[in-house]
Amino acid sequence: MSVYQDRARLTRLWEAELAAFRAARPESARLHRAAEEVMPGGVPMLWMEKWPGPWPVYVTEAKGARFRCADGIDHVDLCLGDTGAMVGHAPEASVRAIAERLAQGSTFMLPTEDAAAAAHELAGRFGLERWQFTLSATDANRHVLRYARLVTGRPKVVVIDYSYHGTVDEAYATLDADGRVIPRRGNIGPPVDPALTTIVVPFNDVPAMRAALATGEVAAVLVEPAMTNIGIVLPEPDWHEGVARACRDAGSYLVIDETHTLCAGPGGMTARDGLRPDAVVVGKTIAGGVPAGAWGMTTTFADAVRAKLDPDGEGLEDIDVGGVGGTLAGNAVSMAGIRATLAEVLTPEVYPGMIARAAEWTAGVQAAIDEFGVPWQVTQLGCRAEYSFRPTPPRDGREAAEADDFALQQYLHLHSLNRGILVTPFHNMALMSPATTSADVERHTVAFREAVASLFG
Known part of the structure; x- marks a missing residue:
């Protein structure tokens, strides 16, 4: 059961973000239409359909903690291939x-x-x-x-x-x-x-x-x-x-x-x-x-x-x-x-900086949770951190699973993506690379506060 009950408000916010996504990413849309002719769902693996939005973002190049999509939009990448690119892109x-x-x-x-x-x-x-x-x-x-x-x-x-x-x-x-x-x-x-x-x-x-x-x-x-x-x-x-x-x-x-x-x-x-x-x-x-x-x-x-x-x-x-x-x-x-x-x-030398960036991300998320009195929590593990839709940290996997809210999660992810920030799909995790900067983290802090305000303000 979700702790967020205003589903009509969530639907309105979601529709607005979908419209913004469609307007900003016509080239990704074109590439996706062509891909649908030869791949189920237009993606090389079906789970890629689960990204928020009507079609996935197509990447053209990436370096460090940033990537550019086919529509020329630069993104801060806090997903980093869900750990596959934790060292940053193209080191x-x-x-x-x-x-x-x-x-x-x-x-x-x-x-x-x-x-x-x-x-x-x-x-x-x-x-x-x-x-x-x-x-x-x-x-x-x-x-x-x-x-x-x-x-x-x-x-x-x-x-x-x-x-x-x-x-x-x-x-x-x-x-x-x-x-x-x-x-x-x-x-x-x-x-x-x-x-x-x-x-x-x-x-x-x-x-x-x-x-x-x-x-x-x-x-x-x-x-x-x-x-x-x-x-x-x-x-x-x-x-x-x-x-x-x-x-x-x-x-x-x-x-x-x-x-x-x-x-x-x-x-x-x-x-x-x-x-x-x-x-x-x-x-x-x-x-x-x-x-x-x-x-x-x-x-x-x-x-x-x-x-x-x-x-x-x-x-x-x-x-x-x-x-x-x-x-x-x-x-x-x-x-x-x-x-x-x-x-x-x-190397061992890069970990303190990565962990510090994760601490900054965690603090930014916690600040928005506190400001709006949201019954969510955030947990950090080294250079990884994640928030969940429950007031206390989960003790086991079932407690974590029962706090999930797919529609709410999709809205938050799409809101972030529309502001040029990619977080890990299917859950609410951010990962820091050796190339991630405090300015990258601050962009998420600002966008996350805006999203929380839209839901609870």
């Missing part, structure tokens, strides 16, 4: 390394020197000794879960209610009103009943985690260290230690997906908070904009995997058909992008 060191690698050959099914350099960088940041590479965090999550099942001989995975791990089938599950595992709303063509593969536990519920692991059938627990795709939900003080202890007691592997929470610091929340998982997954931003993902394992976990894959030491005949990997995984371009991005762009 010079990444572009240079990627371009040089492309000119020398892009993919060989053979390693280059960059791969070990990238693995050393990740090992130093996260504290896990053994690393492998793929094209996305989704793939990395899938592969780690397969390895955990291989080593333990157990069939099931624990995920958190309303978590996000890309398109991992096991994670598209939730709990019904009676606590049964069911497919999450919108789960497209699930291959099996998720109750066969998955146990779902609410975030911040250590007793529920212990009960799930007590079944003895769980190979791995897959968690985000803070929830980030249903609004930001932060861990309570005893959560991570409770989960880690429960996993150790049950003999289940703990896998932490840091793909979004790399916003917290150079080694994500794993390094910042001293967490001790058996595996860590990262992706999206680590290669400066080209597809890349990675997972790290402790030496103990990695050795157990190797022993299971090759128990007699007679070779790895079936390693290429085991459901882990892919022809382009670990390709030379991705490796060059990771090495340059981590070593020269997303």
